[in-house]
Amino acid sequence: MIKKALAILLALVLSLSLLPARALAAETADTDAGTVTAFEDVAAGAWYYDAVQYAARNGLMGGTGDKSFAPGAAMTRAMLVTVLYRLDGSPETDQPVKFTDVIATDWYYGAVGWAAENGITTGYSNGAFGAGDNVTRQQTAVMFQRYAAYTGRGTENTADLSAYTDASAIADWAQGAMTWAVSAGLLTGTENSALLPDGSATRAQTATVLMRYMSGLILENRTDDYISQFIEGDFGDFYADSSAQLRQSISQEDLLKGWNTVLQVAGAPGESLGSVYLRQNGHDVVVSSLEGTLYNITVTISYGADGRPDGIWTSYAPKEQPQPQSSDQWFEAPVQVGEKELNGMLTLPRGAEKPPVVILIQGSGASDMNEAVGTAPNRPFEDIAHGLAEQGVATLRYNKSTYQNPAGGGATIQYEMLDDAAAAVKLLGSDGRVDANRIYLLGHSLGGMMAPKITADNPQIKGFISLAGSLRSLQDIMLDQVTAAISAQTTLTEQEKSDLLAQNKTEIEKTKTLDDGGTGAILGVPTSYWKSLNDIDSIAIVKTLDVPMLILQGGADFQVYPDKDYKLWQTTLSGRGNVTFKLYDGLSHLFMPNQLSENGVPDASVYNPPNHVDAQVITDIAAWVGRQ
Secondary structure (H helix, E strand, C coil): CCCCCCCCCCCCCCCCCCCCCCCCCCCCCCCCCCCCCCCCCCCCCCHHHHHHHHHHHCCCCCECCEECCCCCCEEEEHHHHHHHHHHHCCCCCCCCCCCCCCCCCCHHHHHHHHHCCCCCCCCCCCCCCCCCCCCCHHHHHHHHHHHHHHHHHCCCCCCCCCCCCHHHHHCHHHHHHHHHHCCCCCCCCCCCCCCCCCCEEEEHHHHHHHHHHHHHHHHHHHHHHHHHHHHHHHHHHHHHHHHHHHHHHHHHHHHHHHHHHHHHHHHHHHEEEEEEEEECCCCEEEEEEEEEEEECCCCCCEEECCCCCCEEEEEEEECCCCCCCECCCEEEEEEEECCCCCEEEEEECCCCCCCCEEEEEEECCCCCCCCCEEECCHHHHHHEEEEEEECCCCCEEEHHHHHHCCCCCCCCCHHHHHHHHHHHHHHHHHCCCCCCEEEEEEECCHHHCCCCHHHHHHHCEEEEEECCCCCCHHHHHHHHHHHHHHHHHCCCCCCCCCCHHHHHHHHHHHHHCCCCCCCECCEEEEHHHHHHHHHCCCHHHHHHHHCCCCEEEEECCCCCHHHHHHHHHHHHHEEEEEEEEEEEEEEEECEECCCCCCCCCCCCCHHCCCCCCHHHHHHHHHHHHHHC
């Protein structure tokens, strides 16, 4: 669903944004930037200067001689395990080293023993360690990933390496580690878009990887500390540390209100399920998972170039994945969609040979395949899938990328929705259980907004259904939502309301005039995401389409407006014989019978009581598909 803007936080998606890696020292290490080691071969302007100083200042790497660091020299296997050994505090180990070429008098003996004992290195198949061998970039990635796993850090593999010219040269045994290393920003490739997996890692490169690794660890620890305070109802440190832009967009009180809204849905918070630092689209972000009694909670906190938090975003994850169901009229089969292997469900009517099939596309935010929402929870896409199957229509629904892998990917509408929709079309085109010549699209909320674009990009789609979609921009809809929510506030003076609205208008307008080179975040959302939305002219696109369209709208929807959004569809597509419109009195944004919110003001609490998609809506969709 389209959520309200971050600035008022009544039912919403908090943001997503990110940061350039910096020279951050470990919490127990010397962080005094004034402590400088004068290596004669490390110039102050060198790209690796800060990393070398960091490694030397914290006792992780030393020089190779009197006042020399040898930044261009190759890193050996003995050197690398020694660096990781020091990073772990040089713990004692009484395990004998079993490598045939390592003896007790070797300077690296203790480090190699520690590394072997803890699975950081396994040596060669001939029983040797190869202490003096140069370590390659992919071997470096493997050892750092193993070290991360040993210390309990997340090592999710989320990056797409296809843009690198030599990705195919990565060894099978290093694929996961190299993907993780790129995801975490440890390896960034050369100016020629090459990863050089078999190239020797230099000492300067290793120092840089080390500093980047610790930078991510510091951000993970900071994020964990903030979340621990959130659980106690304390946003003081987070707010004090935050960027000026974030503080101007939202008050500390509203941050707490937003967090409490999250807990109303997810239930009481429990144990941390771990955090992971990632490098995405030139920025840094930490994604943390937290157990809740009803839902698990994902919290993303981003940091600006100055190290201050400048964005926060939350999403829910059901504690159990949806399982295939069946009845005497239909059955379900699990599928995986696209290269991301998104978990999905194909719902098929019994006794129907190659039925028409509808792809279900969720709204904004991190949604599972059922588009589960509220404390019940309600599952509108499950209702639609089962209801359509009872009337002879198959459906495909699947987890959004931002739900199944909140720590991965890029901050664009292409990554969030468009690429996966194309993958779903491709999947159905080769699935003999459905009619590949009768593929339709159903988009809800933001999915409905993107329905014209998805249909235009995928000519196999023979028509689309928009449920509470719009041809207006997301920004214009957000401004309406913000205006309504601010007006409904009873604790603000008229002047405070006016000031808050003006602040939000200013921020929203900024999102409409972005160039390709912009970075950072506005309203906590990366500028890359706003730019990707701005590039889509839904009105122009829909005018070019000649496929059948079904435009549905709930009359009691307080997120997408019958008098603006539904009316714009009618105005834009007037006179088109292949377009059907229907407005349902008394139905909410979820096309469920409307219920009062918990405080009498329209907000997300209306979605908490158990409810179901109105049967007439499902019947109308099935009838429309049947007529095509």
